Amino acid sequence: MKIxxxxxxxxxxxxxxxxxDLGHEVMVGTRDPNKLTDWVRSAGVKVKIGSFAVAAxxxxxxxxxxxxxxxxxxxxxAGEVNLSGKVLVDISNPLDFSNGMPPSxxxxxxxxxxxxxxxxxxxxxxxxxxxxxxxxxxxYPRKVADGDHDVFLSGNDVKAKAQVAEILKSFGxxxxxxxxDILTARGVEMYLPLWLHLWGNLQTGLFNIKVMR
Amino acid sequence: MKIxxxxxxxxxxxxxxxxxDLGHEVMVGTRDPNKLTDWVRSAGVKVKIGSFAVAAxxxxxxxxxxxxxxxxxxxxxAGEVNLSGKVLVDISNPLDFSNGMPPSxxxxxxxxxxxxxxxxxxxxxxxxxxxxxxxxxxxYPRKVADGDHDVFLSGNDVKAKAQVAEILKSFGxxxxxxxxDILTARGVEMYLPLWLHLWGNLQTGLFNIKVMR
Numbered sequence: 092m093k094i095x096x097x098x099x100x101x102x103x104x105x106x107x108x109x110x111x112d113l114g115h116e117v118m119v120g121t122r123d124p125n126k127l128t129d130w131v132r133s134a135g136v137k138v139k140i141g142s143f144a145v146a147a148x149x150x151x152x153x154x155x156x157x158x159x160x161x162x163x164x165x166x167x168x169a170g171e172v173n174l175s176g177k178v179l180v181d182i183s184n185p186l187d188f189s190n191g192m193p194p195s196x197x198x199x200x201x202x203x204x205x206x207x208x209x210x211x212x213x214x215x216x217x218x219x220x221x222x223x224x225x226x227x228x229x230x231y232p233r234k235v236a237d238g239d240h241d242v243f244l245s246g247n248d249v250k251a252k253a254q255v256a257e258i259l260k261s262f263g264x265x266x267x268x269x270x271x272d273i274l275t276a277r278g279v280e281m282y283l284p285l286w287l288h289l290w291g292n293l294q295t296g297l298f299n300i301k302v303m304r
Numbered sequence: 305m306k307i308x309x310x311x312x313x314x315x316x317x318x319x320x321x322x323x324x325d326l327g328h329e330v331m332v333g334t335r336d337p338n339k340l341t342d343w344v345r346s347a348g349v350k351v352k353i354g355s356f357a358v359a360a361x362x363x364x365x366x367x368x369x370x371x372x373x374x375x376x377x378x379x380x381x382a383g384e385v386n387l388s389g390k391v392l393v394d395i396s397n398p399l400d401f402s403n404g405m406p407p408s409x410x411x412x413x414x415x416x417x418x419x420x421x422x423x424x425x426x427x428x429x430x431x432x433x434x435x436x437x438x439x440x441x442x443x444y445p446r447k448v449a450d451g452d453h454d455v456f457l458s459g460n461d462v463k464a465k466a467q468v469a470e471i472l473k474s475f476g477x478x479x480x481x482x483x484x485d486i487l488t489a490r491g492v493e494m495y496l497p498l499w500l501h502l503w504g505n506l507q508t509g510l511f512n513i514k515v516m517r
Contacts, residue, residue, distance in 0.1 A: 190414075193487075199494075200408045236516040243498075270501045274406075278498035281412070285456075285491035288483045289515060300513040302502060303449040 095120055095150025097143055097165050098157035099127055102182065102226040106156060107138045109230035113261050120146025120169065147173035152180065152254065159185035159204050160197050166208060175214040178251045180258075181205050181276075182221040182229065184283050193287050196280065205245060205276030216251035219276040220244050220259065223286060225296035230262055232299075238265040240299035245275040268302065308333055308363025310356055310378050311370035312340055315395065315439040319369060320351045322443035326474055333359025333382065360386035365393065365467065372398035372417050373410050379421060388427040391464045393471075394418050394489075395434040395442065397496050406500050409493065418458060418489030429464035432489040433457050433472065436499060438509035445512075446476040453512035454479045458488040481515065 092115050096107045099121035111117045118139040121127060127140050139149070147153050147169035157165040162183045166174070185204040186194040198204050205219035220242060221229045232238050242264050244252045256267050270278060290296055305328050309320045312334035324330045331352040334340060340353050352362070360366050360382035370378040375396045379387070398417040399407040411417050418432035433455060434442045445451050455477050457465045469480050483491060503509055 195413045199412055200497075201403075240516040268502075268505065270505055275501040278501040281494040281496075282498045283494075284413075285495045288488040288491040289481075292481065292483055293515070293517065295517070298515055298517045301516050302506070302511055303453040303514050304506065304508070304511045 093149055093151045095146035095153040097146060097155050097169055103156040104130060105226035105230050106154060108136060109262060111137045118146045118149040143169040144173055152178045154180045155183050157183055159183040160187055162204060171212055171214065174212060177215060178254055179215045179217050180255055181208055181217055181219045184222050184280060199281055203277040203280045206273050209273045216248040217273055218244060218246035218251050218255045219279060220255055223279050223282055224299050228297060228299055233263040235297055235299050238263055240301040241266045241268050243279050244269045245271065245273055245279060247272045306362055306364045308359035308366040310359060310368050310382055316369040317343060318439035318443050319367060321349060322475060324350045331359045331362040356382040357386055365391045367393045368396050370396055372396040373400055375417060384425055384427065387425060391429045391431060391467055393468055394421055394430055394432045397435050397493060412494055416490040416493045419486050422486045429461040430486055431457060431459035431464050431468045432492060433468055436492050436495055437512050441510060441512055443475055448510055448512050451476055451478045453514040454481050456492050457482045458484065458486055458492060460485045
């Protein structure tokens with residue numbers, strides 16, 4: 092599949108390599124293509140680089156892997172015309188580091204970044220997922236407890252969630268919990284402070300939670 | 305141990321019966337003792353009833369099991385003089401149901417109800433715990449996955465957390481994660497929206513999360 096990934100940080104780099112290794116045609120969208128030159132030249136990286144708009148136009152499915160506080164601007168630069176009708180996999184977190192550590196959330200409670208994006212781009216099928224784990228766990232879930240842990244899906248479009256679930260399974264995800272519509276994105280975004288405190292406590296990002304019954 | 309439990313709802317009732325069964329001298333504190341008359345008369349309930357102030361004075365350890373939006377008022381009625389120097393186990397959640405379901409949080413992000421209580425009552429040793437599971441799981445953790453799941457502790461006083469951990473172990477808790485100081489209470493309180501969406505999804509409150517590595 093042709094996949095566009097918006098953002099140039101570690102999450103974007105990890106996921107784009109993983110998706111390319113799985114046979115997808117990946118284009119990373121960034122404000123400044125030059126800053127990825129060295130990374131793209133390094134051995135094994137088989138992804139294209141473009142502007143936000145060109146990467147969004149390239150993708151049959153598009154990932155939002157930008158920093159949460161810059162996501163709206165990045166998506167506006169990508170342009171609704173290039174996203175319309177497509178599945179937008181929103182893996183971002185609205186973390187605000189402007190007051191130091193630990194970060195606060197810039198949107199929360201009854202609202203969420205996932206919901207804001209869905210409101211701003213009604214013709215896009217937003218699916219929130221993967222934001223509850225670090226980049227390594229997103230792309231290689233078997234690195235943690237042989238994959239015995241959960242990832243969540245939130246979104247209004249059932250078919251879009253099924254398509255995203257297939258991508259997640261190809262990464263190695265075994266347990267995928269469909270939380271419901273995009274309202275439930277607030278749940279996985281507001282989980283981040285607990286994730287951050289666990290990360291500080293465990294001294295590793297290689298962890299995740301499992302729902303036990 | 306003499307234990308005071310503030311609040312008269314299901315959480316208070318479940319925990320007070322559990323603690324009494326474990327041999328503690330329990331007094332439930334409530335605004336309106338009359339509304340608990342039938343419950344206390346029912347078979348097997350061996351707890352005393354008093355005002356918030358009398359129950360707080362009774363306890364060597366005090367539980368805050370009031371509804372989160374009423375906790376500050378209840379604790380003020382209990383009185384700092386009756387709480388001073390004691391361990392206050394804060395199991396409340398700042399859930400605001402005034403706009404219907406799902407509830408929002410009345411305090412969040414860089415602050416939390418646990419932290420607010422610690423600020424308002426600096427001479428009290430606040431330990432946030434148990435708020436991430438329902439009353440049944442709090443008191444009888446082995447009902448879920450034979451106890452193979454996690455409960456969290458947040459608080460500034462290491463000795464107070466150790467005392468609370470002993471109570472949790474007596475309930476049957478096997479895995480207790482000390483997240484750090486009272487700042488980390490924001491993590492367990494902001495987890496509630498995810499808990500609520502999981503509850504809606506699983507159609508049971510008999511679940512919890514386990515941190516997998």
